Amino acid sequence: MGKDSNMFSSFESIISNLFTTHCYEEIVLKQHFFDMGCNKMILSKLLGYAILVGSLMVKVPQIGKIYFNQSGEGVSVIAESIMLAAIFGSMAYGYTSGFPLSSYGDSFSLFFQTILIILLVLYYKRRYRLAIIYLLLCVVLTVLMYRKLIPVGFVDILAGLSLVLSLISRLYQSFCIYRAQSTGNLSALTMFMLFFGSIARIFTSIEETGDKTLIWTYILNTLANSLLLLQLGYYWSAPVQQQQTIKKTQ
Numbered sequence: 428m429g430k431d432s433n434m435f436s437s438f439e440s441i442i443s444n445l446f447t448t449h450c451y452e453e454i455v456l457k458q459h460f461f462d463m464g465c466n467k468m469i470l471s472k473l474l475g476y477a478i479l480v481g482s483l484m485v486k487v488p489q490i491g492k493i494y495f496n497q498s499g500e501g502v503s504v505i506a507e508s509i510m511l512a513a514i515f516g517s518m519a520y521g522y523t524s525g526f527p528l529s530s531y532g533d534s535f536s537l538f539f540q541t542i543l544i545i546l547l548v549l550y551y552k553r554r555y556r557l558a559i560i561y562l563l564l565c566v567v568l569t570v571l572m573y574r575k576l577i578p579v580g581f582v583d584i585l586a587g588l589s590l591v592l593s594l595i596s597r598l599y600q601s602f603c604i605y606r607a608q609s610t611g612n613l614s615a616l617t618m619f620m621l622f623f624g625s626i627a628r629i630f631t632s633i634e635e636t637g638d639k640t641l642i643w644t645y646i647l648n649t650l651a652n653s654l655l656l657l658q659l660g661y662y663w664s665a666p667v668q669q670q671q672t673i674k675k676t677q
Contacts, residue, residue: 450469470630470634471631471635474627474631477627478631481620482536484620485536485540487617488617489614490540492613499552499612500611501604501611503600508545509599510592510593510596510597512585513593513644514541515572516587516589516592517641517644518534518572519582519585520641521641523579526635527635533624542562546561590644597654597655601655610662618656622656625648625652626649628648
């Protein structure tokens with residue numbers, strides 16, 4: 428009986444995390460299974476956690492492609508750095524604002540995976556000193572955010588700028604592709620996952636936070652990622668240009 432009671436209380440605790448108090452009463456206690464508002468909230472929660480789990484792997488194909496090809500050709504350090512700043516803005520804003528982890532938690536794994544991509548590109552360009560400085564700077568910023576030592580006003584500004592930074596990052600990467608007439612070592616799988624993840628994030632942000640900053644961040648990400656997907660399709664069969672040509676676009 429003790430074990431059954433513990434299992435039931437654990438199950439009840441997990442279920443309650445998926446519902447608001449109102450929805451828990453309506454669906455679990457009163458069994459009103461067709462409450463549209465609550466069903467949308469449940470879908471949003473499930474999508475949020477699915478994205479959170481998926482985000483652990485979203486940039487792994489890109490990391491793997493750079494590693495196995497021993498080259499970061501086609502991947503712009505500038506574009507990735509701008510995107511890193513945008514991701515950090517969203518991550519710090521969600522963390523300091525106390526939003527549910529399911530509404531912004533994927534930004535944590537995206538942040539660290541993007542750092543790894545940048546470090547790999549710098550490593551294969553033999554920019555070792557710059558890679559070490561980059562890593563130390565990211566560690567310091569992460570610690571400051573975790574301890575909430577970054578001023579709230581600065582976090583708000585950075586979160587607001589993430590709208591612009593996200594767009595600039597994707598457009599700059601798009602420009603690099605256009606100049607090189609090739610996607611280089613960009614991973615199509617990663618771009619597809621980012622595109623569909625950003626679409627789902629629009630829905631979860633609307634349902635769980637209603638915060639316009641987060642919502643517009645993911646809308647802009649979706650539009651910019653769609654442009655990169657179009658280029659990936661267009662330049663799919665194009666040969667990789669000489670390394671010197673690609674370097675100039677970065």
